[in-house]
Amino acid sequence: MELNVYLVGVLALEPSLKSIYPNLQPVRASNTDFNQFQFFLEILNTDDIPSEHQNVFKNKFALGKSIQIKSSEWTNIAQNNFFNEDKFAEFAANKLFIFKPYLEENNFGEKNIKVSNNTLKIIDKPGGIYNKAPGSLITVPIFTDYNQYNFEKRLLTSQAISNYEYLDRITTSCIVAGDYIYGEFSYFEKLNDGWHVTIDDEVKKSPIDFEAYQDHLVVEQHAIYIDDEFFFDVILNEGLNKRGMKVTLDKEIKTKVIVDDHESDLEQERFPEEEFLNKLFNNLKEKGLVFEKNQIINFHTALKTRRLVILSGPSGTGKTQLVDQYAKALGIQNKGLQQFKLIPVKPSWKDDTDLIGFLDNINNIYRPSESGLIDILIEAKNKPNNVYLVCFDEMNLAKVEHYFSQFLSVLELEGHERKISLYSKKLVGRVLNGEQYPHEIIILPNVLFVGTINNDETTESLSDKVLDRANFIEFSIPNNHINNWINLMQQDNQSVNSFKQDNKVVDNQDYNNWTKDKAELGLTSSEIQVLNDINRLLTKEDTSKGIGFRVLDHINSYMLNVPENLDFDRSVALDLQIAQKIVPKIRGTVDELKEILMNEEETLISILNESNFPITTGALNRKVRELNLYGYTY
Numbered sequence: 055m056e057l058n059v060y061l062v063g064v065l066a067l068e069p070s071l072k073s074i075y076p077n078l079q080p081v082r083a084s085n086t087d088f089n090q091f092q093f094f095l096e097i098l099n100t101d102d103i104p105s106e107h108q109n110v111f112k113n114k115f116a117l118g119k120s121i122q123i124k125s126s127e128w129t130n131i132a133q134n135n136f137f138n139e140d141k142f143a144e145f146a147a148n149k150l151f152i153f154k155p156y157l158e159e160n161n162f163g164e165k166n167i168k169v170s171n172n173t174l175k176i177i178d179k180p181g182g183i184y185n186k187a188p189g190s191l192i193t194v195p196i197f198t199d200y201n202q203y204n205f206e207k208r209l210l211t212s213q214a215i216s217n218y219e220y221l222d223r224i225t226t227s228c229i230v231a232g233d234y235i236y237g238e239f240s241y242f243e244k245l246n247d248g249w250h251v252t253i254d255d256e257v258k259k260s261p262i263d264f265e266a267y268q269d270h271l272v273v274e275q276h277a278i279y280i281d282d283e284f285f286f287d288v289i290l291n292e293g294l295n296k297r298g299m300k301v302t303l304d305k306e307i308k309t310k311v312i313v314d315d316h317e318s319d320l321e322q323e324r325f326p327e328e329e330f331l332n333k334l335f336n337n338l339k340e341k342g343l344v345f346e347k348n349q350i351i352n353f354h355t356a357l358k359t360r361r362l363v364i365l366s367g368p369s370g371t372g373k374t375q376l377v378d379q380y381a382k383a384l385g386i387q388n389k390g391l392q393q394f395k396l397i398p399v400k401p402s403w404k405d406d407t408d409l410i411g412f413l414d415n416i417n418n419i420y421r422p423s424e425s426g427l428i429d430i431l432i433e434a435k436n437k438p439n440n441v442y443l444v445c446f447d448e449m450n451l452a453k454v455e456h457y458f459s460q461f462l463s464v465l466e467l468e469g470h471e472r473k474i475s476l477y478s479k480k481l482v483g484r485v486l487n488g489e490q491y492p493h494e495i496i497i498l499p500n501v502l503f504v505g506t507i508n509n510d511e512t513t514e515s516l517s518d519k520v521l522d523r524a525n526f527i528e529f530s531i532p533n534n535h536i537n538n539w540i541n542l543m544q545q546d547n548q549s550v551n552s553f554k555q556d557n558k559v560v561d562n563q564d565y566n567n568w569t570k571d572k573a574e575l576g577l578t579s580s581e582i583q584v585l586n587d588i589n590r591l592l593t594k595e596d597t598s599k600g601i602g603f604r605v606l607d608h609i610n611s612y613m614l615n616v617p618e619n620l621d622f623d624r625s626v627a628l629d630l631q632i633a634q635k636i637v638p639k640i641r642g643t644v645d646e647l648k649e650i651l652m653n654e655e656e657t658l659i660s661i662l663n664e665s666n667f668p669i670t671t672g673a674l675n676r677k678v679r680e681l682n683l684y685g686y687t688y
Contacts, residue, residue: 055157056170059102059220062191062272062279063095063153064179065146066115070096074113081139081146084119091120091139095151095169098183098191099279101225107157110165116155118169125176150179150272182270183281192285194278195221197231197249205231206301209257211435212492214248214482220276224249226285228294230278234259236301237294246483253470258298262289303438325560327568327617334383341379343372349529351622352630353380356525357502358569359611362465364449364505364516367529373506377445385559386441393434393442397425401512403452406460411491413477418484420476420491428476428491434501439562442501449505450513454520462523464497466604472497500562515688518639522604525612526638527630528673569615576614581628585609587661588636595649605635625666632662633670640674641688644681651678 066080071094084090094115097103103111120142128145132138156170183191197216200208208215215231222244228237229251236259241252264273270284280289331354338345353376356363365373378387378396386393403409411422422428427444434442446458455462460474473494477485482493505524507513516526570576577585585601593600609631616627640650640658651657651674659678664671680687 056173057104057107057155057157059104059154059222060152060173060274060276061097061102061116061155062099063097063116063151065143065149065151066094066096071115075115079139081143083139087121089138091142093118093120093142093146095153097188098150099193100189102193102221104222110157111167114167116153116167116169118151118153118174122169122171122174123176124174128176146176148179149176150183151176152272152274177272180269180272180281182284190282192226192280192282193221194226194228194230194235194280194285195224196275196277197229199248200231202232202234206259207303209236209251210253210301210303212250212494212496214245214250217248218276228290233261235262235289235294237290237298243479245479246481247488248483250479250482255469257301258294259301260294260298262293324567325558325564328619330383330560330564330568331617331620334380337379337383338376341375343375343379345372345376348622348626348630349527350376351617351620352627353527355612355615355617355627356527356634357504358565358615359525359608360465360499360502360569361608361611362461362503362505362524364507364520364524364526365529366507366509366526369508369510371529373529374445374447377443377504377506381443384441384443385557386443388557388559391559393430393440395426395430395442395444396447397427397444398447399449399451399457401451403457405456406458408452409457410460410474410476413481413485418486420485420487422491428495431474431495431497431501432491435496435498438498438500440500441560441562441565444501444503446503446505448508448513450507450509450516453514454505455517458520461497461503462519465503466523470496500565516638521638522602525608526634528633528638568617571614574614576610576612578624581613581624584628584632584662588632588658591650591656591658591661592636592640601636609635626669629667629669632667633673637670637673637677640677642686644685647677647681647687651681 068080071078071080078094081091081093084092094117096115097111100111120138128142131141131145151169152175154170154173156168157165158168159165195216195218197205197218199205199216199218205215207213215229224242227239228235229239230236236257239251239257240254243250243252264271264278267284267288270288271278271280331351334350334354335347338350353363353365357380365376367373374396378394381387381394384393385391397409400408407423409423409425410428411420413419414421430442430444434440464472464474473496475494476491477493479493482488485491485493507516509515585606589601609628612631613624613627616622616624640647644652651659657674659671659674662670662674677687
């Protein structure tokens, strides 16, 4: 049985061979063929041996025959000589043997390794890999299936990058394609449609001139065999890690210079955040929607943290309309742009197949859900500079923890770790529409998620798992809303209509410019003290009820992203975050909450006081009222 893998060997040294087979010589005369000899090879790239045959190769040498040698140099040496064993040993001392192995089973059931016919190639041994031990050669495969652009695109979009057949596993962290070496990869996997790679953070490439390092490596059509020390010290550390370029789908566009008298007209400034919010304010007024300014800024700031935002409130308070007008202010719902998706949640939804779809195992087809969510996520992945907004309307008509389970987990992750699975990776290549619907989809930060909920007899309650991962914004009917609505309808529409012809579209670069890095500390010392005081009281009776790291991270990210140059004070922002991230999880019976909310000595209300935290204390007072009336608050 011939194995479809290329091995690199050297003539076995006599001490190594005799330590296992005392009666053998590295080169010996054939017992059956006159003037022919056999030779034993020690394998250097042992990591390339297929996994299921590793035991066969243990303490074994590959047997070659002189009749298999196709070398003009050896032919010139051997043509006038008989009994060439000594001549060949001298010749082979400075050679490498590249071949495919052939496994042959003897009468005792033992498998022997032979050089497969018509596969042997003999080359000069580079000086840098002289007298190397088994396992000392690193094999870097060369992929030739795609051009550079398509290779890099498939690499970064988790598609198969090659049908390379000469290895059943890749043990190095790099590959070569075209003029570049790419790496480092944490894992390679061969599926039905070819090789796939796992990227931990980023992948780099470097145009290393391998021909300049012929003393340390061998370049073949299918692979590069490199001395292990040279690979790690020079190729990997000095070449790829220090001088490598990040692989990205962003390509430089070649443009020509146009001389124009109105050159300044060609310059387009980025969309300022303040201008966007003013546009949103005017859109809401135009539709006769009454919202407090702080409510709108709060919603916008929560979305900038890239977390799930849940809008709660009585039916008819304009929750869905706010999301719709936010999309229009972004410009992603105008002139044929469909980067906004409103998904009405159905009470019958039981798991994520109702939301994203399922694999039809009978017909080997992935069938996406009628919600359309998967299609917009795939489009967002392919167009990373566009902003997409997804709204789950009436989100709690079904159990959020059930149909939204994958998203609850991955939305807490960063970058390319945010992946949802459509079907098993083992089925890649078997699904007929697998190119359109890959086995997993990366959710990039250019997708914003919002949910709207009502609390009545037709809806499900939200668990702590959901509340912990979302910014929970509770809308109430504004004070004097009837008169405000009448005044709004009677206003002169001139100022409102000033944005009607504004066709600007906010792209992801604009949105990122409004956003600050979550890794920074956005809380002041006084704000941290307030959170410490709350945490102390929450954990007084039960240490598991305190402010967790996830909640702290969300609050910090929100405070970092409070818009500047607007009448939105930090004290208001912190008040909103306590009301949105901490208060919704305070629920239970009188016995469970009396120390927190009804203690005569100290309560959350007394710690915060109404003048500094009116929104939070208002929410806490409602909970106290519910405890007094029903003995329970939710």
